[in-house]
Structures are given as structure tokens and as C-alpha cells.
Amino acid sequence: xxxxxxxxxxxxxxxxxxxxxxxxxxxxxxxxxxxxxxxxxxxxxxxxxxxxxxxxxxxxxxxxxxxxxxxxxxxxxxxxxxxxxxxxxxxxxxxxxxxxxxxxxxxxxxxxxx
Amino acid sequence: xxxxxxxxxxxxxxxxxxxxxxxxxxxxxxxxxxxxxxxxxxxxxxxxxxxxxxxxxxxxxxxxxxxxxxxxxxxxxxxxxxxxxxxxxxxxxxxxxxxxxxxxxxxxxxxx
Numbered sequence: 001x002x003x004x005x006x007x008x009x010x011x012x013x014x015x016x017x018x019x020x021x022x023x024x025x026x027x028x029x030x031x032x033x034x035x036x037x038x039x040x041x042x043x044x045x046x047x048x049x050x051x052x053x054x055x056x057x058x059x060x061x062x063x064x065x066x067x068x069x070x071x072x073x074x075x076x077x078x079x080x081x082x083x084x085x086x087x088x089x090x091x092x093x094x095x096x097x098x099x100x101x102x103x104x105x106x107x108x109x110x111x112x113x114x
Numbered sequence: 115x116x117x118x119x120x121x122x123x124x125x126x127x128x129x130x131x132x133x134x135x136x137x138x139x140x141x142x143x144x145x146x147x148x149x150x151x152x153x154x155x156x157x158x159x160x161x162x163x164x165x166x167x168x169x170x171x172x173x174x175x176x177x178x179x180x181x182x183x184x185x186x187x188x189x190x191x192x193x194x195x196x197x198x199x200x201x202x203x204x205x206x207x208x209x210x211x212x213x214x215x216x217x218x219x220x221x222x223x224x225x226x
Contacts (some may be wrong), residue, residue, distance in 0.1 A: 004157075035216075040122075041215060043158070043216040050212060058213060090157050101148045101207060101214060106158030 002027045004106035006091050012112045013081055016073050021076045023091030031096035033058070033103065034066065034072040036087040043090065049074055050096065081113040122201060124221040133191040135220050137204030140185070144206035147180060148214065149189045153200045154219070161202075191222075199224045 004025045013019055024042035045058030049068040063085055065077040088110050092103040127133045150158040164171045164178045172179050177190040187204050204217045217218040
């Protein structure tokens with residue numbers, strides 16, 4: 001089944017404790033992206049990647065890192081999480097050259113930072 | 115399911131009626147406009163897109179209308195069903211064609 005998977009689905013952590021949220025897609029998509037979703041603010045893009053070893057900042061990149069060492073994986077790293085990073089996070093991918101804006105989203109990761 | 119918005123504008127329609135969800139976009143340079151549907155507890159799902167050189171595009175039970183003069187986008191759903199209940203987001207690609215900019219969403223509630 002074609003899908004985007006994220007792990008973990010739920011995470012409660014404390015301020016300053018480094019964490020990684022994994023994202024993987026099995027559709028051979030070159031484009032991958034991370035979004036955060038907050039009430040009243042919709043979806044905001046954190047980082048995106050056009051292909052392996054190519055990453056770019058979205059609208060809210062502060063406090064986050066990403067890497068794209070393999071085409072299928074795009075982990076989101078929070079080196080020192082803070083309470084304002086409590087949010088619902090979504091990973092997405094698309095076959096950019098053909099259908100750039102038809103993004104496939106993962107199921108989401110609910111992160112709480114205390 | 116996950117809460118996606120506490121104070122979203124809400125459209126309530128009766129099953130079988132047509133629904134119209136509206137969106138005002140901000141960037142005149144955008145050349146792609148997209149509608150996504152997000153059901154409770156799930157990630158957004160692509161519905162339909164339209165390029166700026168078009169005024170209308172139809173899919174299965176859905177139609178997207180684009181009015182560039184007033185920077186307005188709408189999604190029409192024919193014969194609305196309970197399964198259409200969700201939050202609907204419009205998105206545009208803005209000046210940077212590698213990115214999507216999402217609106218804040220509209221909740222559609224379908225009652226019998």
C-alpha cells in the first residue's frame with residue numbers, strides 16, 4: 001500500500017531533551033516536507049526537500065533540523081525542544097515533477113513538550 | 115481524533131444538499147491552487163487542484179472555481195454525504211513554487 005508513515009504517533013517529552021520524529025514513504029517521491037498544525041493557524045511548513053541531500057527552510061524552521069540521506073526517509077529533529085513546539089506534526093511527500101502539489105500526508109505525530 | 119482547530123468557521127449542511135466552501139487567497143503570483151480534506155484524526159488528503167489559467171475544474175462530485183480578480187477560490191461539493199464531514203483547507207503555491215501555503219480551514223458538518 002502506498003503510504004507515508006510517521007513514528008511515533010504520540011510523544012510527551014521534557015524541555016531540552018533531543019528527539020527525532022521519523023518519516024518514511026514508499027512511493028519513490030522526490031519531494032518531502034514537514035508541517036506543523038496548530039489551532040487557528042492551519043498548516044505551516046517547517047522544512048522541505050526536493051531530493052536526496054537537498055533541503056530548504058519553510059516558513060517556521062526555527063528550532064528544527066532535517067536530513068535527507070535517503071530518498072524514502074526525512075526525519076525531523078528537535079535538538080532542544082521547547083513548550084512552544086507542542087503541536088501536531090505532519091510529514092508529506094509528492095511526485096514533484098509530475099504532480100507537485102498532490103501531497104500525500106502521514107497520519108500525524110502529536111508532540112507535547114512540558 | 116485530533117483537534118485541528120478550536121475556532122474554525124463552520125458550514126453545516128443537510129445530507130443531499132450542495133456545499134460551497136470559500137477561500138480568499140493572498141498572493142497574486144500564485145499559479146496553483148489546491149483543496150485538501152482532513153478528517154478527524156487523519157492527515158490532509160488531496161481533493162483537487164486548479165491552475166491560474168483556468169476558472170473552473172471539475173472532479174467527481176467536486177468543482178473548484180477560481181476568481182483571480184478578487185482572489186477567491188471555492189470548492190463546491192454536490193449531493194453532500196456524511197463522509198464529506200471534515201475540515202477543508204485551500205492552499206496556494208505563492209511566489210515560491212516549491213512550497214504550499216495553507217489557509218486556516220473550514221469545518222463542514224453534514225447532518226441527516
